[in-house]
Amino acid sequence: MAPEAAPLVELIYFNAGGGHRTSALALEAAIARAGLPWQVCRTNLFEVLDPNARFRQWTGMEPEDVYNKRLARGWTLGLTHELRLLQGMIRWSHQRLMQSLRRHWAARRPAMVVSLVPNFNRAMADALEQALPGVPYVTVMTDLADCPPSFWMEPQTQQIVVCGSPYAVDQARAADFPPHRIWETSGMVLSAQFHAPVDQDRAAERARLGLDERPVGLVLFGSEGSREMVTIARRLTDTPLILACGRNAALAQDLRVLRRNAPTVVLEYTREMARVMQLADFFIGKPGSGSLSEAVHMGLPPIVTRNAWTMPQERYCTEWVGEQGLGLVLPSFRSIASGVQALLADLPRYQAATRRMHNRAAAEVPQALAQILRHAQARAEWAGRWVA
Secondary structure, eight states: OOOOOOOEEEEEEOOSTTHHHHHHHHHHHHHHHTTOOOEEEEEEHHHHHOTTOHHHHHHSSOTTHHHHHHHHHTOOTTHHHHHHHHHHHHHHTHHHHHHHHHHHHHHHOOSEEEEOOSSOHHHHHHHHHHHSTTOOEEEEOSSSSOOSSSSSOOTTTTOEEEESSHHHHHHHHHTTOOGGGEEEOSSOOOOGGGTSOOOSOHHHHHHHTTOOSSOOEEEEOOTTOOTHHHHHHHHTTTSOEEEEOTTOHHHHHHHHTOOOSSOEEEEOOOSOHHHHHHTOSEEEEOOOHHHHHHHHHTTOOEEEEOSTTSOGGGHHHHHHHHHTTOSEEESOGGGHHHHHHHHHHTHHHHHHHHHTOOOOHHHHHHHHHHHHHHHHHHHHHHHHHHHO
């Protein structure tokens, strides 16, 4: 008798903002470290919904490019209204989306589907239930909170939600998710590098980069960077900074020619962000759940802003920073100089607050998924025996 094939677990992501793909990669690696006997595949949702790349043919860009370019330029005002428009379009296209998804899953036949994307979860959950009844559909939220309605949570489906904060758990309960469809973890799933010992001489590496003994700020606005970083660098001319520009080469070039009084390190995209964070003493950036969670995990008190330009899914993160005493929330970066001064005046207290946060999600989420899959397989086996 041939050995039984390992169950296929499919991770769904897209490239809008970069965090969803990063989370999918981190989860895939965490599953491997946990030793779970699965086949794991990653699927870009837009390749399923647009297999012939018609959007790229018509527009010359990928579906995520418009969003990513807006982030890079800081054009986030009005995204709340655009989000509702997008969600309306997704609802209008529900049947067409389900048709593509049903075909995909009928052919691939996964044992479990794990979504790491928002907005499309109703279509995906309904399509999976129709194509493969009983196969669990799990959404691992890559934000600390939902942005209802229909952003992450779809209680009318068979969706199971994995929540990285007590606040998100409360949201799921308020949305009438039954307890067995809510799983709580201690934070976002971080890449393995953030849990491994960083094997570098911090003082020697800082000296090599020209950084002195003064506290160093890491300025980071996700994988696309932001023009806001130029303003910050100018306003903090006397503060040593590491400016991480991601894939925004034009921004990096502008920052390299900027005249400042303090030591400055300008970085483009790197896969070693944990090593970079180890060299800094505090964090400045947008309140995205991913980079904010990484910074706090690495002991960097954050300075973020909350205003009309703050994206709706990131607003709770500013509350989290304040509630946990992790750092400062400013109305804008116009006051960044006084904000840095206030943070550094009480830096040990803020650093102690970051040390009280213990993110073990990279171990917790694979174990939660394993339990969910075991329960689904047991139900399927029981149903098979009942029919027989």
